[in-house]
Amino acid sequence: MNLLDLREHVYFTESILKTLKQNRIYTVFDFLQEEAEKLSTLTKLTLPQILEIRQEIFKKHSANLISGTTLFINSLTCKNLDETLGGGIPVGLITEICGLAGCGKTQLCMQLAINSVKESDDSVLYVDTKGDFSAIRLQKILDANGISYKEMAKIMLKIRVVRIWSMEDLIILLENIKSGVLKIENLSLIIVDSLPCLLFQHFGDDNKIGLTFLNRVVNNSRYISKEYQIGIIYVNIQTRWVDQDVSDPEEIESTATVKDNTYTEKRNRCLGKYWQTIPALLLVIEKYSDYNVENNYENCVMIKVMVTRHFNPLVVENCILKLNALGVT
Numbered sequence: 001m002n003l004l005d006l007r008e009h010v011y012f013t014e015s016i017l018k019t020l021k022q023n024r025i026y027t028v029f030d031f032l033q034e035e036a037e038k039l040s041t042l043t044k045l046t047l048p049q050i051l052e053i054r055q056e057i058f059k060k061h062s063a064n065l066i067s068g069t070t071l072f073i074n075s076l077t078c079k080n081l082d083e084t085l086g087g088g089i090p091v092g093l094i095t096e097i098c099g100l101a102g103c104g105k106t107q108l109c110m111q112l113a114i115n116s117v118k119e120s121d122d123s124v125l126y127v128d129t130k131g132d133f134s135a136i137r138l139q140k141i142l143d144a145n146g147i148s149y150k151e152m153a154k155i156m157l158k159i160r161v162v163r164i165w166s167m168e169d170l171i172i173l174l175e176n177i178k179s180g181v182l183k184i185e186n187l188s189l190i191i192v193d194s195l196p197c198l199l200f201q202h203f204g205d206d207n208k209i210g211l212t213f214l215n216r217v218v219n220n221s222r223y224i225s226k227e228y229q230i231g232i233i234y235v236n237i238q239t240r241w242v243d244q245d246v247s248d249p250e251e252i253e254s255t256a257t258v259k260d261n262t263y264t265e266k267r268n269r270c271l272g273k274y275w276q277t278i279p280a281l282l283l284v285i286e287k288y289s290d291y292n293v294e295n296n297y298e299n300c301v302m303i304k305v306m307v308t309r310h311f312n313p314l315v316v317e318n319c320i321l322k323l324n325a326l327g328v329t
Contacts, residue, residue: 095281110141
């Protein structure tokens with residue numbers, strides 16, 4: 001990763017760079033990963049100026065994009081998602097897909113995997129930590145998109161699935177990719193579905209071993225994504241808490257009054273504070289509405305995808321997609 005220097009932005013001065021180095025912020029990546037408020041305090045620059053620097057650096061150092069949705073047959077809503085993502089899933093960086101249980105995270109990941117290999121020689125590594133990856137489910141999505149059996153076989157062969165049951169095994173897998181022990185031809189995307197399934201095994205550890213494992217996963221992922229120009233997606237989950245008589249308006253996402261009692265719902269991303277600033281791109285999914293599709297008995301839902309970029313966390317873009325057992329449209 002490039003070291004910070006005066007050429008990165010006009011706001012940078014020798015004094016600012018010295019202050020950043022004294023606080024262990026040496027590289028462009030260190031700068032992008034640090035909290036904007038802390039950078040503003042250290043450099044004496046305003047928060048809008050920090051966000052402007054981040055956006056400029058991000059544009060300057062970002063790699064190509066993997067188009068996640070433009071290959072859909074129904075191009076209208078999927079085009080909206082690609083536009084919301086700014087072109088697709090970024091390579092060289094970590095992306096997070098997050099949402100409540102059952103909101104469609106796995107379905108979206110499968111569709112992204114399909115679209116990454118559908119009309120290219122690229123391949124995808126799909127890391128299944130829940131043991132519920134279904135080749136039949138993948139086949140149904142392809143069949144619903146009108147893919148022939150011959151093309152279907154080619155696509156499925158390019159999606160490599162590996163089951164991982166512990167953080168130690170995930171670290172070994174990433175280190176094997178990093179060192180070249182495990183070579184996957186034309187690997188363009190790694191999807192880990194999901195990370196909390198592995199990390200939750202270490203909740204309550206007094207020796208913080210879970211955080212140590214997570215740090216090693218992050219470091220290996222950053223190296224692999226940047227060195228080999230690979231997009232990496234980690235699936236995270238949201239927790240939903242409903243409290244009574246909570247009056248802090250900044251933490252309230254929705255309220256409902258029943259029998260003169262006020263209840264507030266709060267949603268949090270899992271994996272702790274350390275993880276919160278790790279993903280460069282965050283996709284939060286929530287169900288929008290339920291309805292039945294005409295002439296189709298499959299349950300179908302509308303999902304809302306909210307996209308946030310780490311260099312500008314105050315801006316949230318969103319789009320609406322239709323999801324059912326046959327795919328995302």
